[in-house]
Amino acid sequence: MKKEIKCKKCGSSEIIKKGIKKKKLQSVQRYLCKSCSAVFTLDSTSKTYLLQTILKSISAYNLGYNLKQVQEKIEKSEKIKIPISTLNSWIKEYKNICTYAKLRNQAIKLFNPKNIIKKLELSHIQPYTFKCHKAKLHILFHSRLYNNGFHNIAHFYEPLKNYLEKIGTDKFPHHIFTYDKTKTSSPDAEIDKNKSIVNEKRASQLKFNHLKIEVKSKNNFACKLTGLALNLATANKDRHEIIQNFFLINDSTTIAVEVPIYITNWDAGYYRNQKGFIFPLSN
Numbered sequence: 001m002k003k004e005i006k007c008k009k010c011g012s013s014e015i016i017k018k019g020i021k022k023k024k025l026q027s028v029q030r031y032l033c034k035s036c037s038a039v040f041t042l043d044s045t046s047k048t049y050l051l052q053t054i055l056k057s058i059s060a061y062n063l064g065y066n067l068k069q070v071q072e073k074i075e076k077s078e079k080i081k082i083p084i085s086t087l088n089s090w091i092k093e094y095k096n097i098c099t100y101a102k103l104r105n106q107a108i109k110l111f112n113p114k115n116i117i118k119k120l121e122l123s124h125i126q127p128y129t130f131k132c133h134k135a136k137l138h139i140l141f142h143s144r145l146y147n148n149g150f151h152n153i154a155h156f157y158e159p160l161k162n163y164l165e166k167i168g169t170d171k172f173p174h175h176i177f178t179y180d181k182t183k184t185s186s187p188d189a190e191i192d193k194n195k196s197i198v199n200e201k202r203a204s205q206l207k208f209n210h211l212k213i214e215v216k217s218k219n220n221f222a223c224k225l226t227g228l229a230l231n232l233a234t235a236n237k238d239r240h241e242i243i244q245n246f247f248l249i250n251d252s253t254t255i256a257v258e259v260p261i262y263i264t265n266w267d268a269g270y271y272r273n274q275k276g277f278i279f280p281l282s283n
Contacts, residue, residue: 007033008040051231053078054090059249061091062100064113097224098250100136107135117248120168124177124260132164132256133248140255164256176262225251 005015010033018032018039028041053074060070067084075081095101107116111134118132141161166172229246233239244257271277 005031005042007031007036007038009033009038010036012036049080049082049086051228053080053082054094055228055232055246057082057087057090058094058098059246060113061087062098062104062249064104064108064111064116094228097221097228099221099252100250103136103139103252106139110138111135118168122174122177122258122260124174128258130167130256130258130260131244131248132167133254136252136255137161137164164259167260172260173262177260222247222251 004013006013007015012033012035014034015031016034018030020029030039030041032039056077057070057074060073061067065073067087070087071082071084091101100107110116116133116135118134120130122128122130140157225247226243229243230239232246233242247254248257
């Protein structure tokens with residue numbers, strides 16, 4: 001949900017954009033209050049460095065690089081040398097939002113920055129990259145709560161662990177997500193007069209009745225983390241992947257992104273018999 005902007009002077013929400021304020025290393029949007037004519041910005045900090053540089057530094061650190069390595073990486077990519085003390089202050093400042101900080105010491109003992117995240121290119125109708133944070137997955141299943149059987153956590157998470165580990169192996173049903181472009185019986189495929197496939201519909205394009213969805217809004221750590229990640233996007237088309245990657249690296253609970261999901265006949269039967277929910281997967 002987009003945050004409403006209010007005037008810092010009178011509190012009015014009758015606000016319009018009023019140009020850009022140039023700073024040393026970044027530009028900040030200015031706003032004009034139509035009620036009291038006050039001009040203000042939402043930037044309440046006096047940071048010398050770009051927020052993008054700060055976030056890239058924190059992400060590099062949480063991947064497992066030490067402060068000296070982070071300094072070298074940022075100097076190479078951003079052409080600016082940041083003092084170690086400054087990098088350390090950024091990490092401390094954002095550790096309450098970037099909650100992976102509490103797992104980092106455990107994680108760096110298990111994996112190095114180059115293999116801590118498993119990446120797998122999948123071509124399921126269209127290519128995409130499945131990513132799994134191996135350290136988080138390991139820590140989850142070796143935590144005190146898991147090993148003590150707290151609230152039956154082992155029974156709850158074991159299928160998830162097995163599923164994530166199976167992706168990328170020959171035991172995963174990749175054929176469900178692919179099709180022969182010249183031979184298919186899919187009722188959801190558009191076929192031209194030459195009997196070749198024009199466009200295979202994705203699951204998100206299927207229309208059917210679903211259970212009632214109750215929409216609620218929250219302002220939690222996920223919202224704050226998303227707000228930070230959006231500062232790294234230079235174009236709208238980049239937002240989806242940037243948010244995913246930022247959560248995977250800096251959030252303590254995001255284990256995987258772009259996870260392929262499918263429903264078996266057993267699943268469909270269960271929801272039909274137990275929940276009265278029917279999947280009309282044919283026209």
